[in-house]
Amino acid sequence: MIHGSGAGPPTEEVVLSVQGLRTWFDTPNGVVKAVDDVSFELRRGDVLAIVGESGSGKSVTAQSLMKLVSRPPGRYAGGAVRMDGEDLLSLGERSLEEIRGKRISMIFQSPRAVLNPSFTVSAQMVETVRRHDPAVSKEEARTRALALLRAVDFPDPIRVAACYPHQMSGGMCQRVGIALSLACEPQVLIADEPTTALDVLVQSTILLLLKRTYLAQGIPIVLITHDFGVVRAIATRVIVMYAGKIQEEGPVDAVLAEPRHPYTRVLIDSVPRAGHAEQRLFQIEGQPPDLSRLPPGCSFAERCAFVTARCRAEAPALRRSSNGSLVRCHLVAPEG
Ligand SMILES: Nc1ncnc2c1ncn2[C@@H]1O[C@H](COP(=O)(O)OP(=O)(O)O)[C@@H](O)[C@H]1O
Ligand SMILES: [Mg+2]
Incomplete structure (x- = not known):
């Protein structure tokens, strides 16, 4: 063919x-x-x-x-x-x-259910980036996390990174969910x-x-x-x-x-x-x-x-x- x-x-x-x-x-x-x-x-x-x-x-x-x-x-x-x-x-x-x-990455109807309520967005993203790529330093992982948050249209990634899930709307949580899925380069x-x-x-x-x-x-x-x-x-x-x-x-x-x-x-x-x-x-x-x-x-x-x-x-x-x-x-x- x-x-x-x-x-x-x-x-x-x-x-x-x-x-x-x-x-x-x-x-x-x-x-x-x-x-x-x-x-x-x-x-x-x-x-x-x-x-x-x-x-x-x-x-x-x-x-x-x-x-x-x-x-x-x-x-x-x-x-x-x-x-x-x-x-x-x-x-x-x-x-x-x-x-x-x-x-293979998955995102769900309820992004809040995937996010851990006791950790900030930053902590969860850094953890995901480092699990995917263990050679990365914490600092580098944080830089990547901020870039990913920018890639999902957050104009102020530093502010979002400091948020806990309950401080965000459903739409924001879903964008974080997409950023997390991207971190793994599936x-x-x-x-x-x-x-x-x-x-x-x-x-x-x-x-x-x-x-x-x-x-x-x-x-x-x-x-x-x-x-x-x-x-x-x-x-x-x-x-x-x-x-x-x-x-x-x-x-x-x-x-x-x-x-x-x-x-x-x-x-x-x-x-x-x-x-x-x-x-x-x-x-x-x-x-x-x-x-x-x-x-x-x-x-x-x-x-x-x-x-x-x-x-x-x-x-x-x-x-x-x-x-x-x-x-x-x-x-x-x-x-x-
Ligand atoms: N653990 C389970 N035990 C028995 N039946 C189940 C279980 N999980 C899903 N099912 C059945 O499988 C069918 C398909 O479910 P699901 O794939 O969730 O449907 P949907 O198309 O709404 O996503 C449903 O009839 C559901 O009752
Ligand atoms: Mg279903």
């Missing part, structure tokens, strides 16, 4: 590859298949959004990429997460410590609902910041969100999840302009156009199925306006449709 013209950074190098990931929970009610046969590739320059209703398996997917579901009732029932030729799911805790926060960023807790204006500031810090360097991002506004603003590709499975995947333009799966269409239509973060949750009739008692056919069948007898009887496979997206629906004609 011929790659681009050679101008600019390579955009097609696969950084992370997920194959047939299955993350299940053994519960008293049965096996909850929270993530069931999820595969995707993350390339340089990608911002891969994962969208879906609450409980669809987005966060468990994100956590599985760093093997964070490592205790019962959770288990990996199959699959691989490959980075630099290594399957991260096969590694032990000690090797994983080397990867988490170093090769190869991949995983952002789980990073703007959901913030008001709309602050949300777009954070998204612009991610573009400027990560995207500008081509570092790929897995961005979990329930907000199509966020998908439009920053993502290059999108995965729509439902009941632990990918239902549709493709370039953002194709999926938003021509959603093929009935679930994707309902999701896009269910989002109020304006309003605050907390009002942007999906409002879709009916309930997602019990993940420990999935029906034999399509898991969306009971809520689908186009359901047929075949949908109830036979589980659809993920197939490429004519616009290039992958779609898991009997009613969508495959490519060709």
Whole structure:
């Protein structure tokens, strides 16, 4: 295959590859298949959004990429997460410590939860910089910390460095979270609902910041969100999840302009156009199925306006449709 013209950074190098990931929970009610046969590739320059209703398996997917579901009732029932030729799911805790926060960084919905309330921003950043690069002196680490705070748009980094988390707004905490993630110079960023807790204006500031810090360097991002506004603003590709499975995947333009799966269409239509973060949750009739008692056919069948007898009887496979997206629906004609 011929790659681009050679101008600019390579955009097609696969950084992370997920194959047939299955993350299940053994519960008293049965096996909850929270993530069931999820595969995707993350390339340089990608911002891969994962969208879906609450409980669809987005966060468990994100956590599985760093093997964070490592205790019962959770288990990996199959699959691989490959980075630099290594399957991260096969590694032990000690090797994983080397990867988490170093090769893969994560930012969360609640940045306050990540920050230690008893330490200043400076202390936490110096600690992170020195953990990443033990050869660095305290003074040098402090200089780097201030540069990183400047990189996330704090006009007065010295003042912010002296703050404790409770002295900062949610948006400021999230910017510190991004600065901390940058300190580790990761190869991949995983952002789980990073703007959901913030008001709309602050949300777009954070998204612009991610573009400027990560995207500008081509570092790929897995961005979990329930907000199509966020998908439009920053993502290059999108995965729509439902009941632990990918239902549709493709370039953002194709999926938003021509959603093929009935679930994707309902999701896009269910989002109020304006309003605050907390009002942007999906409002879709009916309930997602019990993940420990999935029906034999399509898991969306009971809520689908186009359901047929075949949908109830036979589980659809993920197939490429004519616009290039992958779609898991009997009613969508495959490519060709
Ligand atoms: N420790 C656990 N034990 C049992 N079920 C779990 C556990 N953690 C997550 N789940 C289930 O996995 C499913 C997916 O959860 P999650 O990935 O957090 O959803 P979301 O898409 O909202 O991020 C949910 O149905 C949840 O109940
Ligand atoms: Mg979640």
